[in-house]
Amino acid sequence: MKNELENPFSVTKATEFSDVEINEYWVSFNAKDDKSFETILNPTEFLPKYLIGGKGSGKTHILRYFSFPLQKIRNEENIQTILSDDKYIGFYSVLHGLNSSRFEGKNVSQAEWESVFEYYFELYISDNLLRTVQEIFSLLQLDSEKEKEIIQNIIKAFGNYEEIKTASKISDLIEFLAGLRRKINSQVNNAAFTRKLEYDEVKILFSPGDLLFGIPKNISACIEQFKDVKFIYIFDEYEKLFEWQKKFVNTLVWDKKQPVTFWIGARRYGYTTRDTKVGEVMKSGSEFQEVNLDEIIRSNEELYKQFAEKLYVNRLIKYYESKGLKVNPDEIKRSFCDRFEPYNEAKILEEIIQKNKKKEFKHLKALRKKLSDGAKSGQALDLHDDSKIDKIVEAITLNTDNNPLEQKYKLFYLYQLWYSAKKGDTFKSFTDLINHEFSRFQNGEYSKFKDIVEKRKKDLIAQLTKENNVKNTEYSGIAEFIRISEGNARSFILILKKAVEFAKIRGEKPLDDGGRISLDSQYLAVYETARWFYEDIELVGETGKNMYSSLKRLTDYFILERFCDKPVETTLSCFYLKTDRLTKNSLDCIDIMKMHSVLIEDTEGRNPKNSGRTEKMFQINKVLAPLWNLPTVERGSKSLQSEVVEAIFNPDYSSKFDQHYKKRKSELNAPDFVKLENGNLSNTTELKF
Amino acid sequence: MNYTIFYKTSYENGNIDCGDGYDLFVSAYDGCERTATIFDKIKSNKKIWIDFPHYKNDLSEEHVYHCKSFREDECFIDLFTSIQLEANLKICIDITGFIRPHLIFFIKYLHYSGIKKIDFLYSEPQHYNNAEDTTFSGFITEVKVIEGCGSPINIPDTDNDLLIVSAGYDDNLIARILQFKSKIKKKYFLVGFPSLQPDMYQENILKINKVKDSIGKKIDKYAPAYDPFITAQVINEIVEENSNHSNIYLSPLSTKPQALGIAFYYLWNFEKKPISIIFPYSNTYHPKTAIGIKKTWKYTFELP
Numbered sequence: 002m003k004n005e006l007e008n009p010f011s012v013t014k015a016t017e018f019s020d021v022e023i024n025e026y027w028v029s030f031n032a033k034d035d036k037s038f039e040t041i042l043n044p045t046e047f048l049p050k051y052l053i054g055g056k057g058s059g060k061t062h063i064l065r066y067f068s069f070p071l072q073k074i075r076n077e078e079n080i081q082t083i084l085s086d087d088k089y090i091g092f093y094s095v096l097h098g099l100n101s102s103r104f105e106g107k108n109v110s111q112a113e114w115e116s117v118f119e120y121y122f123e124l125y126i127s128d129n130l131l132r133t134v135q136e137i138f139s140l141l142q143l144d145s146e147k148e149k150e151i152i153q154n155i156i157k158a159f160g161n162y163e164e165i166k167t168a169s170k171i172s173d174l175i176e177f178l179a180g181l182r183r184k185i186n187s188q189v190n191n192a193a194f195t196r197k198l199e200y201d202e203v204k205i206l207f208s209p210g211d212l213l214f215g216i217p218k219n220i221s222a223c224i225e226q227f228k229d230v231k232f233i234y235i236f237d238e239y240e241k242l243f244e245w246q247k248k249f250v251n252t253l254v255w256d257k258k259q260p261v262t263f264w265i266g267a268r269r270y271g272y273t274t275r276d277t278k279v280g281e282v283m284k285s286g287s288e289f290q291e292v293n294l295d296e297i298i299r300s301n302e303e304l305y306k307q308f309a310e311k312l313y314v315n316r317l318i319k320y321y322e323s324k325g326l327k328v329n330p331d332e333i334k335r336s337f338c339d340r341f342e343p344y345n346e347a348k349i350l351e352e353i354i355q356k357n358k359k360k361e362f363k364h365l366k367a368l369r370k371k372l373s374d375g376a377k378s379g380q381a382l383d384l385h386d387d388s389k390i391d392k393i394v395e396a397i398t399l400n401t402d403n404n405p406l407e408q409k410y411k412l413f414y415l416y417q418l419w420y421s422a423k424k425g426d427t428f429k430s431f432t433d434l435i436n437h438e439f440s441r442f443q444n445g446e447y448s449k450f451k452d453i454v455e456k457r458k459k460d461l462i463a464q465l466t467k468e469n470n471v472k473n474t475e476y477s478g479i480a481e482f483i484r485i486s487e488g489n490a491r492s493f494i495l496i497l498k499k500a501v502e503f504a505k506i507r508g509e510k511p512l513d514d515g516g517r518i519s520l521d522s523q524y525l526a527v528y529e530t531a532r533w534f535y536e537d538i539e540l541v542g543e544t545g546k547n548m549y550s551s552l553k554r555l556t557d558y559f560i561l562e563r564f565c566d567k568p569v570e571t572t573l574s575c576f577y578l579k580t581d582r583l584t585k586n587s588l589d590c591i592d593i594m595k596m597h598s599v600l601i602e603d604t605e606g607r608n609p610k611n612s613g614r615t616e617k618m619f620q621i622n623k624v625l626a627p628l629w630n631l632p633t634v635e636r637g638s639k640s641l642q643s644e645v646v647e648a649i650f651n652p653d654y655s656s657k658f659d660q661h662y663k664k665r666k667s668e669l670n671a672p673d674f675v676k677l678e679n680g681n682l683s684n685t686t687e688l689k690f
Numbered sequence: 691m692n693y694t695i696f697y698k699t700s701y702e703n704g705n706i707d708c709g710d711g712y713d714l715f716v717s718a719y720d721g722c723e724r725t726a727t728i729f730d731k732i733k734s735n736k737k738i739w740i741d742f743p744h745y746k747n748d749l750s751e752e753h754v755y756h757c758k759s760f761r762e763d764e765c766f767i768d769l770f771t772s773i774q775l776e777a778n779l780k781i782c783i784d785i786t787g788f789i790r791p792h793l794i795f796f797i798k799y800l801h802y803s804g805i806k807k808i809d810f811l812y813s814e815p816q817h818y819n820n821a822e823d824t825t826f827s828g829f830i831t832e833v834k835v836i837e838g839c840g841s842p843i844n845i846p847d848t849d850n851d852l853l854i855v856s857a858g859y860d861d862n863l864i865a866r867i868l869q870f871k872s873k874i875k876k877k878y879f880l881v882g883f884p885s886l887q888p889d890m891y892q893e894n895i896l897k898i899n900k901v902k903d904s905i906g907k908k909i910d911k912y913a914p915a916y917d918p919f920i921t922a923q924v925i926n927e928i929v930e931e932n933s934n935h936s937n938i939y940l941s942p943l944s945t946k947p948q949a950l951g952i953a954f955y956y957l958w959n960f961e962k963k964p965i966s967i968i969f970p971y972s973n974t975y976h977p978k979t980a981i982g983i984k985k986t987w988k989y990t991f992e993l994p
Contacts, residue, residue: 014906016873061873095873098848098937100966102834107763128846186842193763193795193838194802238873495903533903539869541970542831 008505009320009512010313010498013491015062020070025319027066028311030297031304038063041292042264044089044233049254049263051239053272054294055598056539057491060266063294064235067264068093069133080140081226089231090137091264094129096238101246103189108196111245117185117198119249120205124182126234127212128175134220135171145169147223154219158211181206214258221260235264240271252277255288269295270539270596295598298488309483309493310334316494320512337479340511341500342520344477346406346462353405353469362405363468364412365394371566372428375672382419383427396432400439409461410453411435416566420674456571460563463630467564474520476527476627485527485623485633487601492530492624499526524627531628538597547652551590552599554649554658556621556629561662562639563631565669570637574626575603577616582643587650591619598622603635616640691958693922697990704813704983708733712782712809714773716740716796719747719754720787724813724983728784732811738769742789744975760973762795763837775803782809785946791836791969794942794953798838801957801993810989812947814886814916816982830862833870833970839956843964845936848873852935854925856880856952858915858944861897866970867941868904874939877908878928882915882944890915894944913951915944918989921951922958929963937964950989957993 012018018026029037042050044067054060065071068091069083076082083090104118138148149169156165156174165177184202192198217232239247254263255277275283285291298305314334321328357363372390375381384390397415401407418431442450459475466473476485482500486493501511503522510516540548562573580588594600603618623633641649648658667673701707704727711733717725719739729737739754741747742765749756757765781800785793800808853874857864868877879898885891898905911928913921929938940956942949956965 012906013903014872016875017906094846095848097871097873098844098846098851100835100840100844102832103840106761107837125844125846132847182844183842186840186844190838190840190842191802194799529903536865536901537869537904541833541866542829546829 008498008501009316010494010501013495013498020074023062023065024071024074028315030308047262049289050292051289052264052266052292053269055269057489058294059490061237064237064266065093067091068235080137084226084230088229089233091233091235092130092133093235094126096236097241099125101242107192109192109198113198117203118246119209121185123212124178127178130216131171131175151219151223155216158207158215160206214261217261232261233264237266239265239267244274247274248276248278251283255281255283295488305488306483312490313497340517341478342517344474349471350406352471353465356469364409368394371671380672382422393428393432396436399436405465406461409465410450411439413453413457416671419671420567459572459632460568464564467630472524473630474524477520477523487623496526496530499529527627531625534624535628544593547590548593551650559631560629561666566671567669570639572632572634573637573639574632575618575620575635575638577618577638577640578646579616583646584651586653587647590650693926694919696919699988701986704728704731704986706731706986713780715782717784718742718787719749720745722980724815724980725784725787727983728811728813744789744973762792777804777806784811785950786813789975790942790949794836794967795838797953806993808991810950811986813986814984815980816984830866830970830972833866836967836969839967841960841964841966845964847936850934850936852876852932852938854878854880854928855941856944856948857898858882858894859897861900863943863970865901865904871939879908879910880924881910881912882948883912885915916947916987918947918951918954921948922955925955940967954991
């Protein structure tokens with residue numbers, strides 16, 4: 002990380018860390034409790050693990066941490082300690098290197114591909130195994146006779162034993178296996194032209210498992226120090242495999258033989274099957290353990306907070322130490338947190354006032370237009386022309402001291418009254434009532450505005466920022482960054498990286514004494530992180546296209562609910578669905594959005610009164626919220642009717658979305674408010690379409 | 691090996707010199723003036739328009755070979771069956787309208803069939819529609835090794851893998867490649883400089899910058915956007931700088947001449963180095979993104 006020292010958060014992916022850095026930057030999740038990574042994964046037990054998590058959840062960091070190169074670092078290269086204390090060796094392999102998509106098509110049958118792939122897979126993984134074993138033998142200073150004995154035991158399994166029986170060293174075996182892989186690679190490559198595989202070149206020379214299980218078994222049997230040592234094959238990027246290739250890996254896991262076990266790392270969307278080749282379905286709990294990182298972390302908010310704090314403090318310590326400075330972790334944490342300019346709504350309002358110094362506020366202009374349109378269409382009570390509009394606007398601005406937010410409070414109330422108007426109501430009576438209540442509010446007396454301010458402030462500020470093209474800096478401060486990162490360490494570190502970058506560009510000296518990170522820099526950091534998260538969703542093909550289209554419709558709907566004259570819900574960010582009424586297409590799309598952490602499901606859901614059914618609750622990932630100026634707090638929620646859900650998530654019904662959208666828009670905006678059956682838009686979350 | 695010693699020349703306004711002419715000329719129909727002009731002017735015993743299904747053309751002209759499959763290894767089967775490929779066949783390919791993975795597969799097939807020498811033509815447009823916002827491809831359907839473009843060597847220890855991306859206009863393609871090989875630490879971006887037109891360099895930089903958070907750490911290198919031989923030379927330098935490299939992944943996401951450079955480097959090295967060419971595939975490409983014809987380059991490949 003030497004070149005990155007100007008920003009302690011510049012590395013956001015474990016892949017970019019060296020082994021030493023993986024060790025140095027390791028922060029365990031709740032190290033003292035039963036939810037630490039060490040306790041959950043427990044390398045001393047045989048139960049295989051599937052480590053599942055979204056991008057940036059820390060899988061690779063964790064898997065590499067338990068690999069042999071890291072064991073060496075932690076044990077200062079002392080192989081005896083590794084064998085006697087750790088009691089396991091981690092053999093880490095990244096499956097992308099297989100280029101597994103080569104094993105398909107080209108006029109070759111599926112059965113042939115399966116056979117060749119399985120053979121190749123064993124050769125490929127054995128290379129890593131043998132190279133590590135070779136290093137261990139060297140560290141153990143194993144005598145050559147012992148090595149020869151082990152190699153001879155292994156190669157007896159080969160069908161062409163006579164040809165290779167002179168092999169006596171691990172390097173001989175490595176070279177021989179490389180030759181076999183070379184033949185297969187050539188055949189697979191050339192099949193694109195020849196449209197076939199030459200049988201003699203890909204002929205299988207040993208039984209499945211002879212190497213993967215046979216080599217460890219032989220070593221355990223021949224070398225005393227290995228007696229109780231587990232061989233853990235750690236496979237990262239399981240999601241890169243085809244479905245039938247995953248089943249093959251599952252079969253290895255299911256059929257594991259001592260002293261071997263497996264840890265499989267997979268993205269959530271790639272963890273698609275528990276099937277094995279033999280028709281058995283692996284049983285979670287008894288045959289393997291599923292470790293869902295996202296769920297573990299998200300369900301322990303306080304622990305994640307502590308974990309995230311350790312992560313950034315650890316990076317800062319390394320940064321300041323590299324500058325030759327003495328550091329105190331508590332002091333670093335305090336001074337870094339203090340550099341984040343706190344959220345200040347007065348600053349936002351001042352910017353809006355300055356922007357509109359010589360012109361009328363946009364919300365007032367919009368009011369004029371709505372009143373005028375309403376007068377023309379007969380939807381504006383006693384207004385039949387524009388003659389009284391000035392008076393209404395004056396009443397709204399009265400005693401607000403040009404404060405746009407106070408005007409917005411009044412407007413919100415006005416639109417509510419307009420919507421629920423009865424026969425004989427006039428705008429004069431409304432504005433009198435509004436100003437009466439507002440006066441009580443200003444005098445500290447009980448008033449309708451107490452409730453409006455308490456519940457609507459964030460939404461109305463968001464409206465003002467959007468109308469005036471001003472940054473909504475509500476997403477600010479370390480605590481908020483941790484919260485909106487939704488348990489995803491990479492998102493959190495990326496926000497910090499960008500906050501430091503933007504602050505540096507602005508000359509704010511974010512890492513120096515007396516420096517700061519302005520609200521502007523923080524806003525840009527969360528916005529850019531949201532953009533990265535959105536654009537980096539790993540989806541291809543029709544599925545990807547549909548997911549993005551559905552997300553667009555969903556966010557359009559949420560934007561409509563927040564940026565309207567009469568928002569029904571407060572800081573709406575969650576929605577409920579009745580899944581038993583949905584089509585497979587919609588459910589699949591929702592599932593994909595969940596897999597990619599675009600939607601976060603509340604595991605508890607809710608049980609509406611008398612329905613007898615549980616509704617599922619979802620929130621758009623908080624880290625995405627700044628893209629659309631949506632709230633991140635889990636306060637307002639809305640039950641979406643099945644027709645609307647279908648129009649949003651089912652590509653076959655997406656053409657109906659416009660219709661639902663327009664109808665909802667009318668219901669939420671003056672002067673086209675559409676009254677519901679009871680003549681009032683109540684606080685209920687149920688909406689009629 | 692010095693890759694820059696191979697022959698290249700250029701002609702203005704499509705006025706190409708074909709010498710004695712060719713035995714076979716192949717071009718991809720993309721509805722652009724620049725490919726049509728060359729197709730008319732080239733001297734060849736046999737001329738073939740390749741009609742890719744990605745472009746959704748509706749062609750009924752003579753000399754058209756309709757590809758029935760989107761896949762590069764399937765779409766030319768009938769064509770190759772109908773042509774007698776001999777080592778001394780004089781072949782010229784206008785790469786201008788070709789889809790990159792299909793072009794590279796096509797060249798690999800010719801090489802596999804024993805062809806040692808091929809002339810390639812590439813015509814620069816006057817300009818592209820909407821410059822920075824020009825998108826050439828639709829939604830990505832998959833990312834994979836181009837058929838037939840792997841290596842007999844594949845190193846299981848992936849710690850020192852190299853990803854070398856010739857990066858251009860389409861940031862979506864760059865993002866997909868980086869996701870596909872997200873575990874590779876060492877990433878090189880080969881930027882076209884000088885670019886085909888003065889403003890294109892900046893446009894490329896803007897596009898690459900859009901996906902900088904998906905990229906992480908990278909090292910930028912430069913090669914002229916119109917020169918496959920310098921492109922191959924720069925790739926060679928990158929590989930030599932990383933003598934401890936494990937697998938090498940090349941991804942041609944910029945200009946066709948640079949894609950040609952990647953193919954050239956690959957063909958000279960794939961037997962002895964663990965090289966693969968990877969590409970993010972789309973079944974939709976937008977033809978007619980280029981306007982006019984400015985300069986036509988001719989590159990002569992001599993292959994091992």
